[in-house]
Amino acid sequence: MARHVTTLSRTATSLRVAAATAALALLAFASVPATAQDFTTLKGHGGPVMGLAVSPAGRVASASFDNSVGLWQGREPTWLEAHDAAVVDVIFPSDGVIASGGDDFAVRLWQDGAPRLLGRHKGKVTDLALSPDGQTIASASWDGTVALWPLSGGQARWLTELGGGVNDVAFAPDGRHLYAATSAGDLLLFDLTRDDPPRALSQNGFGINEIVLAPDGSWLAYGMVNGTTWVIDPLTGDKLRDFAVERKPVLAMAHHAATGQLAIGYGDGYIITIDTNAWRLSKGFQAMRDGPAWALAWTPDGEMIWAGGIDNVIYGWPVALFGKVEPPDSASRSFLRDAASMPNGERQFMRKCSICHALEPGESRKAGPTLYGIFGREAGTLPGYRYSETLLAANIVWTEDTIDALFDQGPDHFIPRSKMPMQRITRAEDRDDLIAFLKRATE
Ligand code: HEC
Incomplete structure (x- = not known):
């Protein structure tokens, strides 16, 4: 009941703020935001934004397709490369x-901007999660494993037998259990105090992209490729609710503990929140826009x-x-337009090429x-670029x-172990x- 009252008064506050800021909103696009109530953009990445985190003090960190992490102080980025x-x-x-x-x-740790390699998977890393005691990082990978990296150093512990690429991981509040979601549609529960294989909590025909656990462990929400979000009992796997809008797939989820808002990105x-x-929705x-x-x-x-999304902002x-x-x-977005x-x-x-090359x-x-x-340039010689x-x-x-x-042979054959992605034309x-266009466009 108390919760209910809180929700209502929050809504009333939001409405007042909305009225006050609606007039400012159009201006906000063009000008530097004056307050937290304005619409803001952080610009600077050279590629789509794939991951975001906010520190307890409110600093934003961004993971990008441009191979860098952005650490933002206000709107000023520091690039971690x-x-x-x-x-x-x-x-x-x-x-x-x-x-x-x-x-x-790779899973990397950055302290004062300096990188340290925690270790490597055998496939792409898809998600990271922090244990409740702040001592361990879990990484999920398409290699079908979850690795647990002790921040104090030492060997990682590997969880295997997940039966598919792992898209997301989350620790239970007790820190002794871990949830993992796979592209095969399995939601798995590991008891970290034992070496047993995981327990399958839920099986769906659709890959699971995202999981969010209530801070008190009372529910778990997971979002799927088909656009549906299920809410289940994290212990029994019993289905409590589902939310589907006419959109898919679910690609991002974020929960705010104090306000109880769960945001889902498609x-x-x-x-939606x-x-x-x-x-309720x-x-x-x-x-x-896109x-x-x-x-x-x-x-x-x-x-x-x-x-964050496709347009670098x-x-x-x-x-x-x-x-x-x-x-x-x-x-x-010109690379998809016209x-x-x-x-x-x-x-x-x-x-x-344009997503990676100017x-x-x-x-x-x-x-x-x-x-x-580029024509006549020796490979690996552009000043200021961090080549392999x-x-x-x-x-x-x-x-x-x-x-x-x-591009006839593909970079993986023509210059094996370069940073260029596998791609043949x-x-x-x-x-x-393409070459005729490049000759004209790169002079
Ligand atoms: C996903 C990103 C990505 C895409 C897509 C991509 N490249 Fe690259 N390319 C790179 C990276 C990263 C390097 C640097 C490789 C290294 O340091 O090992 C590179 C290097 C190159 C180089 C060598 C440049 C130099 O200074 O030596 C050429 C030429 C090149 N790319 C052409 C292309 C063309 C043409 C396309 C499209 C058909 C393309 N690339 C698509 C990421 C990409």
Whole structure:
């Protein structure tokens, strides 16, 4: 009952704030935000934002496809660079410490900006979770394992037999149990005090992308590829509720303990919030112009949610503005826009390269070096770009022939162990058109 009253008075406050800020909202897009109630954007990443975390003091950390972690002081980023591929998740083990995991299979710890490799999986790292005592990090991976890394150092403990790529992990509040969700649709419960195989709590036909556990362990919510979110009893697996909107897949979830808001992000950039005290849908709104909403994190006071997705920008949405204003236009989506009307060479570049490579001189913050001036350039020689050892040591000059060979054979064959993703362009005509476009566009 007490909870109910709290919810109602919160709503009343929110409505007043909404009225006061509605007029400011249009201005907020163009100007620096004055208060936490304004809409905010954090800009600087050179690739999509895959993961977000907020420290107890309210600092934002972002994991990006541009291979870096952004640590934000207000709107000023510090870039943490050590990953050799997209970074997909970040957490704050404590205020000054960050852990990150990514497509380079690595789990890293950052203290005062300096990286330390905790270890590596045999596949992409998909999620990180912190144990309730703050001493252990769990990492989930598509290699079908969960690793438990003691922060004090020492060997990791590996949990196996998950029967599929692991998409998400969460510790139970007692710290002795751990939940893991797989792309095969299993929700598994490990008793960490024993070496037994996990108990299957729930099985679905659809991959599970996200799990959230109530801080007191009274419920567990999981979101699936088909767009449905189930709420279950975390001990018995009994189904308590389900929430489905006409959207899919569920890609991100974030719960705010004090207010009981559960936010769910979908493939099209839409976010809903569920009031977990009353178990009802409270809000739904388009958080970004283009989906997917890959990353969500609440501010410590629960007044605002940070959301990240495909367009390199982190959006700060005050609860009072949910659904009240339209998300701004995103400038960085040209690689999907008007693709049909582009000449083939440009379309090849926009679809297959532009997410990682700029064409202009200067720093781009994309995952790969700018291709400006690429023809006649020796491999691995653009000043200021952090190349792999492989490319630094390669004895290649980029010409029509070597770029053709790069995508005829694929980077994994042409220069094995470079940071370039596996990608072949099998049709000679597509490679020719791409190279002709690059010749024009990189001069
Ligand atoms: C997912 C990101 C990604 C995509 C997509 C990508 N690249 Fe790259 N590319 C990289 C990275 C990272 C490097 C640096 C490799 C290293 O240091 O090992 C690189 C390096 C290169 C280089 C060598 C540059 C130099 O200075 O030596 C060329 C040429 C290149 N890419 C061309 C392309 C083209 C053309 C495409 C599209 C067909 C493409 N890349 C798609 C990430 C990407």
